Amino acid sequence: MGLQEQKQHFSVNLLDWYMVNRRDLPWRRHNNPYFTWVSEIMLQQTRVDTVIPYFNRFIGNFPTVQALAEAPEEDVLKNWEGLGYYSRARNLQAAARQVMELHGGEMPQDKPAVFALKGVGPYTAGAILSIAFNQPQPAVDGNVMRVLSRYFLIDEDIMKGSTRVLMEELAGELIPEGRARDFNQALMELGALVCTPKAPHCLTCPVMEQCSGRIAGRELTLPVKTKAKPPRPEQRLVAIVEGRGAHRGQVLVRQRPDTGLLARMWELPHVLAAPAAASKKAAPLADEPAMALLAGSLWAEGFAARPEGLATHAEHVFSHIVWSLQVYKCTEQDQSSELPLIAAEARAAYDAQAATREGTASSSAVSPESDTMHSSEPGTPNAQNIATSLNDGEMLAPSDVSDLVLSTPTLTGKGDGLTYRWIGPEDMDKMAFPNIFLKLISSYFAGAYDQVND
DNA sequence: AAATCGGGGTG
DNA sequence: CACCCAGATTT
Known part of the structure; x- marks a missing residue:
């Protein structure tokens, strides 16, 4: 099969699968850019099930960008208690104040402005622009790199920065016209539910037929990742x-x-x-x-x-x-x-x-x-x-x-x-x-x- | 490129 | 027990 054919097979079948299998998550119930933003920050290195109660309480206490910007920092940190990576909480509030001062309280929609927000890096910028505003920007996280490395049999070490750039280029090409919002979430949803790290559910995977990693018997050895230094x-x-x-x-x-x-x-x-x-x-x-x-x-x-x-x-x-x-x-x-x-x-x-x-x-x-x-x-x-x-x-x-x-x-x-x-x-x-x-x-x-x- | 930054779920 | 999670920031 050709590469273009393989890419199209992936995008079409993954999107169809997602429209049936998408989870009902609190931040998916409204198309609110602030909700998307908060959820994406909380979800950094953190599982969905862990985030859900934190997200609901956080939005209940700080329902708008303005409410977050005006809250005492102590309250914000208390709402983050137990979630870890506490600089996320302080950066999020600092960024809320950025949005108030620079953008009148409205989430910016252009990439440089979103990327300039404290705590927003390459992944989160892409996630906000695609999920909140349906812009065709890649959002490459650990899930996406695992899925793409398997489906396209990419042996590059995903710990390297150059690999993430490569993945972003590929992920961008895969986005169907006008479907960035659903497709990017589909990619991550597949990684979370089907193409899991240790025991991928290849038999029920919507793109298994043309998955190069599975065909090569490499699904358990991909992605390639250098081991972390022990603490x-x-x-x-x-x-x-x-x-x-x-x-x-x-x-x-x-x-x-x-x-x-x-x-x-x-x-x-x-x-x-x-x-x-x-x-x-x-x-x-x-x-x-x-x-x-x-x-x-x-x-x-x-x-x-x-x-x-x-x-x-x-x-x-x-x-x-x-x-x-x-x-x-x-x-x-x-x-x-x-x-x-x-x-x-x-x-x-x-x-x-x-x-x-x-x-x-x-x-x-x-x-x-x-x-x-x-x-x-x-x-x-x-x-x-x-x-x-x-x-x-x-x-x-x-x-x-x-x-x-x-x-x-x-x-x-x-x-x-x-x-x-x-x-x-x-x-x-x-x-x-x-x-x-x-x-x-x-x-x-x-x-x-x-x-x-x- | 390598370290720093939490906490918990999973096989 | 090792591994990894919807990563960003600093050095």
Whole structure:
């Protein structure tokens, strides 16, 4: 068969199949460019079933571009909580403000203007232009590259940028006249429902007859894709600090920096236990030094807390990092009278353990990442900085750690400080937390860590 | 071109 | 357990 014939077979049969088999999805019920836009951002690297409830709630709370543009960013982030890739939420709102200022609140319809919106790349621009405005632009995502690589037996590595460009040219040629809206969605629908990654349903595929990949027996080996680098392991020590006195019934949380991992999300305080010098692998730290490090870090950030014992272990997997968390239940201590005692005990506990470990034992650095830290909450103890030159993941000699634990906090009054807050259960519905901390804090408020072993 | 950026479903 | 998902942005 000729290539042109193969292309026509594909377009005609795929489109016919889609008109019968298309799913009824919330963003397909109205032809609203704003709905299309929001859905496409949410669907980036995220499954349809996951997105549906988020989309419905988001549109309910922010029904128009203007409503989104005028909302507090905190509310937008809260609506994104648990969906991941939180820069999507912040970019989406920034783009809504772009649309208000540059386009009077109406979605632009020309490619340069759509592409210029924050968070809109090659795929999403094509998706918006074709789905919302029926413009003959390709929308090449992972589904499309998988379908095309199989049907046309394309051996190019789909991780390469040049391959995506090649696919876009091909996908553009396949769009039937005047049918970009349906055809582009058909292409993705086929990838999601039939031409699936591991076990494609070739027997029910509308284009199986002329699928070069299937005919060659290559449907399971396509697309060609270089393997991703495995995520690096990190051991982290987490504090659930139970408030006393004025903070009774509350727990200590902090907000992450404006950029980087989980930007502007709230979390429990935690420190990185640096990998052992020899193996360079993250390994659990014994409870005593772990609690000493945690007490020392909290102290250095302006909080007096006594670690009581291990509450639980937890794991959180990112694309590029795996957090193994040791979670310790701590209690807030009276600042003036008991703090020196806490520091001394922390040092004694650390030294006792360090003596039993060979060479350079595991140690810690402040987190998150390389940001310097100090408390900025009025009413808390003095703002301090543990060590401005200390980067996340750097090694510390045990003696340095002891010094840190015993060091007298000093005000720096500079740099981007993290905001710490004491919160109760009622505060959880306004602040956005990553899922791992959402679970840990909810469990704490539910009484799950009431008794710990110390 | 390679890293960074979440979280969960699937075989 | 590995793989991948309606990718974009930064370096």
